[in-house]
Every structure is written in structure tokens, then in C-alpha cells.
Amino acid sequence: MTEMYRKSPNLMEQVVDRRNLETAAKAVKRNKGAAGIDGMTVFEIEEHIQTYYQPLRKKLLDGTYKPQPVKRVEIPKPNGEKRKLGIPCVRDRVVQQAIRQVIEPIIDPHFYDNSHGFRPGKSTHSALKQCAQYYKEGYRVVVDCDLKQCFDTLNHDKLIYYLEQYIQNKMILKIIRKFLRAGVIDLTSEFIASETGAPQGGVLSPLLSNVYLHELDKELVNRGHRFVRYADDFVIYVKSKRAGERVMNSITRFIEKDLKLIVNQDKSQVGSPTRLKFLSCLMKQVNGDYRFIP
Numbered sequence: 001m002t003e004m005y006r007k008s009p010n011l012m013e014q015v016v017d018r019r020n021l022e023t024a025a026k027a028v029k030r031n032k033g034a035a036g037i038d039g040m041t042v043f044e045i046e047e048h049i050q051t052y053y054q055p056l057r058k059k060l061l062d063g064t065y066k067p068q069p070v071k072r073v074e075i076p077k078p079n080g081e082k083r084k085l086g087i088p089c090v091r092d093r094v095v096q097q098a099i100r101q102v103i104e105p106i107i108d109p110h111f112y113d114n115s116h117g118f119r120p121g122k123s124t125h126s127a128l129k130q131c132a133q134y135y136k137e138g139y140r141v142v143v144d145c146d147l148k149q150c151f152d153t154l155n156h157d158k159l160i161y162y163l164e165q166y167i168q169n170k171m172i173l174k175i176i177r178k179f180l181r182a183g184v185i186d187l188t189s190e191f192i193a194s195e196t197g198a199p200q201g202g203v204l205s206p207l208l209s210n211v212y213l214h215e216l217d218k219e220l221v222n223r224g225h226r227f228v229r230y231a232d233d234f235v236i237y238v239k240s241k242r243a244g245e246r247v248m249n250s251i252t253r254f255i256e257k258d259l260k261l262i263v264n265q266d267k268s269q270v271g272s273p274t275r276l277k278f279l280s281c282l283m284k285q286v287n288g289d290y291r292f293i294p
Contacts, residue, residue, distance in 0.1 A: 011169040014102045016057045024097035025049045028090060028203075036089030037071045037185050045090045060095070063174060067092045069183040069191060070199045084152070086184055086199025096179060096203035099172060104207055107166045111210060112217050117231030118206035124279050127230045128292040131237070134226045135273060135283060135290050139237035141244045144276050145251060146267035150232035151205060152197040154212050155260045156180050159198070162211050179204060206231065212259070219254055228278075235278050244270035 014020060029042045040048065049056070059065040070086035077083050088096065108119060116127035131142075159180070160173055167173065179202065184192045198205040209231060220227045220236065225247065227236040236251070238244045248270055252263045269276055273283035273292075281292035 011102060011167070012061065012171040015098050015172065016060050018053055018057075020101055021049055021053065021056070021094065021098050022046070024094045024101060027097050027101075028093045033090075033093070034071075034073070034087050036087050036092065037068055038089045038091075040090045042090055045094060048091065049094060056091075056095075060175065061171070063171065065095070065175060065178070067095075067175075067179050067182040069185045070201065072184050072186045072192075073201075074187070083200065085201040087201050088179075088182075088199070088203070092179070092182075093203050095175070099176065100204055100207055103167050103172065107207065107211060110166060111214055112221060114220075114227055115210060115214070115217055115229050117229065117233075118210060124230060127228050128279060128281055130228045131235065131273065131278060132283070132290045132292060134228075134237035137226075139226055139239055140272065141238050141241050142271065142273045142276055142278070143236040143238060143244045143247050143251070144269050144271075144278065145234065145236070145248060145255070146264040147232045147234075147255070148262040148264040150213075150261060151200045151209060153261055154197050154209065156196060158260065159208060159212050162215060163208070166211070176204065176208070180208075215259060216255065219258075220251070230279055233279060235273075241270055 025046045025048075028045055032042055035041050056065075068089045070088045073085050073087055074082040075085055111119065114130070116122040116124070116130070156177065160177055163173060163176065180198060181194055183194050184199070186192055198208045213229065213232065213234075216234070217227075217229060225236050225238075227234060236244075236247055238247055248268065252268070255261050255263055275282070278292070281294050283290060284293045286293070
């Protein structure tokens with residue numbers, strides 16, 4: 001993508017284009033999901049966008065659009081813990097989707113093939129296939145580095161700085177920062193400011209987390225490592241346990257010092273992919289071939 005296109009003020013015009021917003025509304029309706037704090041459902045949003053298109057367009061272009069706080073919900077995890085999700089109101093989801101439709105095609109081509117989560121044409125299957133290939137090539141030890149509450153701890157200033165490498169349109173960057181700082185209405189209906197993180201449940205959050213963690217990918221590539229990342233789950237393949245422990249220590253320092261993220265020491269391990277699960281799967285030998293089995 002050309003430098004002129006990345007900087008072009010027309011990027012925001014593309015976001016607020018009626019067809020782009022209508023396409024975004026259809027996508028949000030198709031993805032279903034619960035209502036946010038304003039109670040509007042996905043079944044109402046297409047008519048809402050058609051009715052209020054002009055004032056919505058004006059607010060987005062003049063910088064007065066104000067996202068509403070996300071609604072905190074807790075989803076049970078298989079291990080008994082709860083995952084905290086932030087549900088934006090439906091109109092905010094449409095605006096986020098409209099932004100994503102414009103900026104994702106610009107940003108995604110910069111990502112490495114080692115990154116598989118939330119990307120067009122990528123999946124858990126492609127991630128596990130790459131892991132199996134490394135194993136076949138003789139990299140039989142895996143460094144499994146667990147990031148603690150990654151989505152919730154993304155540094156906003158660093159994220160915007162990383163985003164500016166691809167998108168230099170100040171209006172888009174400003175509205176994305178507003179979404180990041182919109183706050184949360186928790187389970188007791190109290191407002192909580194969001195100083196860090198991108199809410200799990202936000203339409204833009206997967207793309208923004210990939211932008212942030214691409215900095216980790218770049219470091220791993222510069223070091224010549226063989227790695228696979230799916231969102232905030234990543235593994236590095238090496239040839240010996242000693243090398244794995246050395247890599248674990250050095251990459252932990254980079255993650256905590258440079259990215260300002262937290263490595264969960266209790267869950268991070270060095271070992272064999274036949275014993276350490278990745279994406280809930282273990283490496284197995286099946287009919288002479290290596291593959292991952294749930």
C-alpha cells in the first residue's frame with residue numbers, strides 16, 4: 001500500500017461511506033451477539049443506520065462521536081475460571097466494523113505467515129500444521145510462553161504508536177483511542193475507566209492485538225526463531241531443552257520490558273509438544289505422520 005494511501009484523509013471518508021456502514025451493519029447483524037448498555041439489538045441496527053446515517057457521518061467526521069462504555073459479562077471457561085468479555089453497544093460495533101473493513105486490508109499484508117489468529121485464510125488448523133512441520137524438521141522441543149490477560153493489559157500508547165506504522169490518518173487513530181478508553185460498566189452497574197487493554201468482545205480488538213503482538217513476531221523473526229502464534233497463544237520450536245530454557249528467559253525479558261506485557265511464569269513451560277498442549281491439542285504420530293490431536 002502506498003505511503004499516500006496510508007496517510008490519505010480519504011481513509012475516514014471510506015469509513016463513513018454509506019455502503020461501507022451498511023455492509024458493517026449487515027456483518028454485525030450476521031454475527032448476532034448480545035445488546036450493549038443501551039439495549040439496542042442487532043435486529044434494529046440496519047434501520048437505525050439508514051435513519052441516522054447523516055448525523056452519524058457528521059459526528060465521525062468532525063470528531064464528536066463518543067463511544068459508549070462496554071458492558072462487562074463473564075463467560076465460564078472449561079477449567080472453572082471465568083473469561084471477562086466487554087460487549088460494546090451495537091452501534092459502536094458497526095462503527096468498529098466499518099473501520100476494520102477499511103484498515104484491515106492495509107495492515108494484514110504486513111503480518112507474517114507465522115501469525116494465524118483472526119486473519120483471513122488462517123485458522124487453528126493452519127497453525128497446528130505449521131507446528132507439525134517444525135517438528136518434522138527436527139525441532140522437537142517447544143517453548144510455551146503464556147501471556148497473562150494479554151487483551152486486558154495492552155498499553156494504549158504503545159498500541160497507537162504501533163498502529164501509526166500502518167495507518168497515519170489522525171481521525172481514525174483518534175476514534176480508535178476513544179474506543180480503547182470508553183470504559184466498562186461492570187456487573188454491579190458501576191463505571192470503570194479503561195486505562196489499558198482492548199475489550200475481548202470488541203470488533204477491532206482482534207486486529208489491534210495482532211498489531212501489538214506483531215512486534216513480538218518481528219523480534220522472533222529477527223532472532224531467527226521458528227514460531228507459531230495464534231492470537232496471544234504462541235510457541236517457539238527449538239532443538240534442545242537447554243536452548244529452550246535460554247530462549248524462554250530472553251523472550252520473557254523482551255515481552256515484559258519492551259511490550260509491557262506479563263508472562264505467567266506458573267503456566268509457561270519448556271518441553272515436548274507430545275506433552276504440552278497448544279490450542280488444546282497434543283502432537284501425535286498417526287500412520288507414520290505427525291499431527292495434532294485434541
